[in-house]
Amino acid sequence: METKNIMIVGVGGQGTLLTSRILGGLALHANYDVKLSEVHGMAQRGGSVVTYVRYGESVAEPIVEEGQADVLIAFERLEAKRYAHFLKKDGVIIVNDQRMDPITVVTGAAEYPEGIIEELSASHKVYAVDAMAEAKKLGNAKVFNIIVLGVAAQHMDYSKEDWRTVIKHTVPPKTVEVNLQAFERGYVL
Amino acid sequence: MLGNEAIARGAWEAGVKVSSAYPGTPSTEISESLVQYDDVYAEWAPNEKVATEVAIGACISGVRSMCCMKHVGVNVASDPLYTMSYGGVNAGMVLVAADDPGLYSSQNEQDTRAVARAAHVPVLQPSDSQEAKDFMKYAFELSERYDTPVILRTTTRLSHSQGLVALEERKVPEDRPYERNPAKFVMMPNNAKGRHLFVEQRELEMAKDGAAMPINRIEAGDTKIGIITAGIEYQYVKEVLPNASILKLGLVNPLPKQMILDFAAMVDELYIVEELDPIIEEQVRSWGIPCYGKELLTVQGEYSANLLRKAFLHQEMDLEKPADVPARPPILCPGCPHRSVYSVLKKLGIHAAGDIGCYTLGAVAPLNVVDTTICMGASISTLHGMEKAKGKDYIKKWVAVIGDSTFMHTGINSLMNMVYNQATGTVIILDNSTTGMTGHQDHAATGKTLKGEPTYAINIYQLCKAIGIEHVIEVNAFDIRTLEQVVKEETQREEISVIITKSPCVLLKGNVYPNKCVPIPEKCKKCGMCLRPGCPALTKQENGTIAIDETMCNACGLCKQLCNFGAIEEVAK
Numbered sequence: 104m105e106t107k108n109i110m111i112v113g114v115g116g117q118g119t120l121l122t123s124r125i126l127g128g129l130a131l132h133a134n135y136d137v138k139l140s141e142v143h144g145m146a147q148r149g150g151s152v153v154t155y156v157r158y159g160e161s162v163a164e165p166i167v168e169e170g171q172a173d174v175l176i177a178f179e180r181l182e183a184k185r186y187a188h189f190l191k192k193d194g195v196i197i198v199n200d201q202r203m204d205p206i207t208v209v210t211g212a213a214e215y216p217e218g219i220i221e222e223l224s225a226s227h228k229v230y231a232v233d234a235m236a237e238a239k240k241l242g243n244a245k246v247f248n249i250i251v252l253g254v255a256a257q258h259m260d261y262s263k264e265d266w267r268t269v270i271k272h273t274v275p276p277k278t279v280e281v282n283l284q285a286f287e288r289g290y291v292l
Numbered sequence: 293m294l295g296n297e298a299i300a301r302g303a304w305e306a307g308v309k310v311s312s313a314y315p316g317t318p319s320t321e322i323s324e325s326l327v328q329y330d331d332v333y334a335e336w337a338p339n340e341k342v343a344t345e346v347a348i349g350a351c352i353s354g355v356r357s358m359c360c361m362k363h364v365g366v367n368v369a370s371d372p373l374y375t376m377s378y379g380g381v382n383a384g385m386v387l388v389a390a391d392d393p394g395l396y397s398s399q400n401e402q403d404t405r406a407v408a409r410a411a412h413v414p415v416l417q418p419s420d421s422q423e424a425k426d427f428m429k430y431a432f433e434l435s436e437r438y439d440t441p442v443i444l445r446t447t448t449r450l451s452h453s454q455g456l457v458a459l460e461e462r463k464v465p466e467d468r469p470y471e472r473n474p475a476k477f478v479m480m481p482n483n484a485k486g487r488h489l490f491v492e493q494r495e496l497e498m499a500k501d502g503a504a505m506p507i508n509r510i511e512a513g514d515t516k517i518g519i520i521t522a523g524i525e526y527q528y529v530k531e532v533l534p535n536a537s538i539l540k541l542g543l544v545n546p547l548p549k550q551m552i553l554d555f556a557a558m559v560d561e562l563y564i565v566e567e568l569d570p571i572i573e574e575q576v577r578s579w580g581i582p583c584y585g586k587e588l589l590t591v592q593g594e595y596s597a598n599l600l601r602k603a604f605l606h607q608e609m610d611l612e613k614p615a616d617v618p619a620r621p622p623i624l625c626p627g628c629p630h631r632s633v634y635s636v637l638k639k640l641g642i643h644a645a646g647d648i649g650c651y652t653l654g655a656v657a658p659l660n661v662v663d664t665t666i667c668m669g670a671s672i673s674t675l676h677g678m679e680k681a682k683g684k685d686y687i688k689k690w691v692a693v694i695g696d697s698t699f700m701h702t703g704i705n706s707l708m709n710m711v712y713n714q715a716t717g718t719v720i721i722l723d724n725s726t727t728g729m730t731g732h733q734d735h736a737a738t739g740k741t742l743k744g745e746p747t748y749a750i751n752i753y754q755l756c757k758a759i760g761i762e763h764v765i766e767v768n769a770f771d772i773r774t775l776e777q778v779v780k781e782e783t784q785r786e787e788i789s790v791i792i793t794k795s796p797c798v799l800l801k802g803n804v805y806p807n808k809c810v811p812i813p814e815k816c817k818k819c820g821m822c823l824r825p826g827c828p829a830l831t832k833q834e835n836g837t838i839a840i841d842e843t844m845c846n847a848c849g850l851c852k853q854l855c856n857f858g859a860i861e862e863v864a865k
Contacts, residue, residue, distance in 0.1 A: 138420075140453040141452045141453070141454070143731065148622040148653065151620040162455075163531050165453035181618065181620070185617050188615065205618050206658070209831065212657065213618035216618075245843075
């Protein structure tokens with residue numbers, strides 16, 4: 104099997120670390136060689152963050168580079184656009200259709216681009232979902248990232264049961280139930 | 293396993309009994325992981341010099357020990373390190389240094405191999421999590437075999453990548469007996485002369501033995517191109533040139549000279565692939581071997597497979613250009629107490645000599661309060677230098693800002709200097725009860741050890757009093773009216789003063805602020821006062837009034853205090 108490359112991008116604090124660990128856990132569960140690369144430290148503080156997951160028969164480098172990603176999971180619209188050039192020509196974008204203004208926009212130094220989803224859809228296969236609204240319906244805004252994963256799961260080759268097992272083992276024990284609900288919700292969106 | 297977890301695992305398997313460290317990205321998780329093994333003593337020290345000396349003491353007493361730090365921490369630790377190189381070890385000792393090519397969370401991109409060369413200390417460099425664990429164990433063997441401290445060098449990408457690791461059991465070597473040996477461990481001139489010669493001899497021997505070490509290996513392939521590489525760079529080389537001949541070095545100081553000469557003779561063209569400084573390249577060139585290195589590859593930042601493709605294969609890749617989108621730099625969190633303090637300093641037009649921590653972010657828009665950031669503890673001493681250069685009146689528009697952990701690290705030394713040399717400046721200690729930026733580590737003033745056990749919390753207020761500062765004032769970081777008054781008074785006062793702004797980091801577990809607020813649009817005058825400190829939970833809407841994102845808001849209530857028209861109200865409890 105050719106190595107699969109997944110990128111998770113978002114804003115520091117949105118849970119890209121947890122999500123990449125779930126994806127890493129899935130690859131491990133399926134007996135692949137897998138490498139993850141994460142971001143810690145200053146860059147995490149509300150900045151643009153990216154984590155990489157690569158799995159296959161044998162993986163050397165731990166990062167995904169421009170033009171190589173099979174799947175781009177974006178927790179925010181602008182971040183999807185920022186990293187879209189990392190996708191392969193036939194790569195898929197799963198995007199949480201949410202706007203978070205970076206400080207450069209708040210201070211008026213830059214403008215938040217309009218029409219991101221439409222623009223990305225012109226060149227890529229895009230699945231957009233308002234996961235925040237769905238998460239609020241579940242009564243826990245924080246699980247929006249697992250809803251996004253639920254959407255992504257529809258476009259990846261793991262079974263639903265594998266996803267459930269790995270989520271169960273990765274999220275904090277107290278939040279297993281709501282995270283599984285969030286996954287189920289995303290899986291039908 | 294994260295590279296850092298693998299390093300901790302390797303230390304545990306090697307039978308380490310004592311570890312001391314100061315947190316610093318990308319090294320922090322090593323100690324956090326190690327402390328979870330019950331049979332190891334692991335601690336946070338106030339700084340890297342102390343951590344290294346603790347490890348030295350443990351090693352002299354006869355047990356395997358280690359210390360961990362980020363690259364700039366090695367500077368702080370270099371005093372004991374340079375001399376420990378002379379003294380050597382009793383039981384094995386390893387210093388883990390984590391470099392940060394690409395500056396993910398650092399103030400410079402220095403290369404620890406350069407320090408190691410100067411200190412004549414061997415350096416091992418793993419290229420994935422499995423090697424991180426294995427090399428750690430091997431480092432202890434080398435340390436004991438060659439009577440030297442050993443540096444295990446990692447980089448951000450290795451430390452913060454996860455890969456599969458095969459685990460082994462812990463084997464604790466017998467404690468080595470302690471025997472008094474002043475010629476080895478009392479470094480006064482006459483003893484040091486002999487040890488200096490020993491160090492030179494040791495380095496030559498290691499260089500000679502390097503060819504037989506299993507961590508250095510030649511992967512013979514196509515002989516047109518030969519590549520010498522080490523660390524994470526090896527992975528990029530394997531992606532791009534899987535069939536090239538590769539000399540993969542595990543020991544990067546001292547270099548196994550004969551092995552390199554033999555390898556160079558084997559191949560038509562020799563390339564050196566090393567991030568940061570041309571440490572290997574310059575040595576190889578000095579032996580008269582032609583090679584390619586930094587003329588093709590940068591000294592700045594991380595490498596990648598694509599970078600090598602462009603440099604070596606001149607491949608023009610058909611890549612989409614990155615979209616032109618607004619930057620999203622890191623910022624202070626919603627509800628961060630530093631933002632509150634900076635909003636007061638900004639209002640008063642005060643400049644801050646800054647330090648290392650989350651609060652360095654006070655340097656960027658819209659706060660623009662912090663003017664300088666050099667290294668741990670430098671805020672206080674640079675403020676003092678300004679006063680001595682420009683006089684008392686000049687620094688009435690300045691303060692030093694330093695976090696509690698950084699103050700305990702080296703800030704206290706600078707403060708003693710201010711007291712001693714009759715300074716009149718104002719120091720603000722931003723006390724958020726934790727080491728924030730590295731992800732909440734305890735320190736000497738928090739009352740908890742690395743293991744999470746309760747311990748004595750050094751009282752910063754009393755400490756400042758004890759060194760002779762009369763004016764030490766504690767203020768709640770979110771009480772901006774009082775804080776403004778205090779800052780005005782203390783900066784004008786021609787005596788040294790310390791203001792301790794207290795409020796725990798908003799992300800600390802169990803810390804919940806009570807002041808959940810909502811905007812009242814009909815009262816809003818659209819003046820923008822609440823937006824000035826740049827809280828990411830607040831946005832200006834199209835009609836000019838503001839919205840508060842309730843999922844981001846941490847309920848600090850700063851925006852309510854800043855609003856002069858009562859257009860932001862607390863939610864009824």
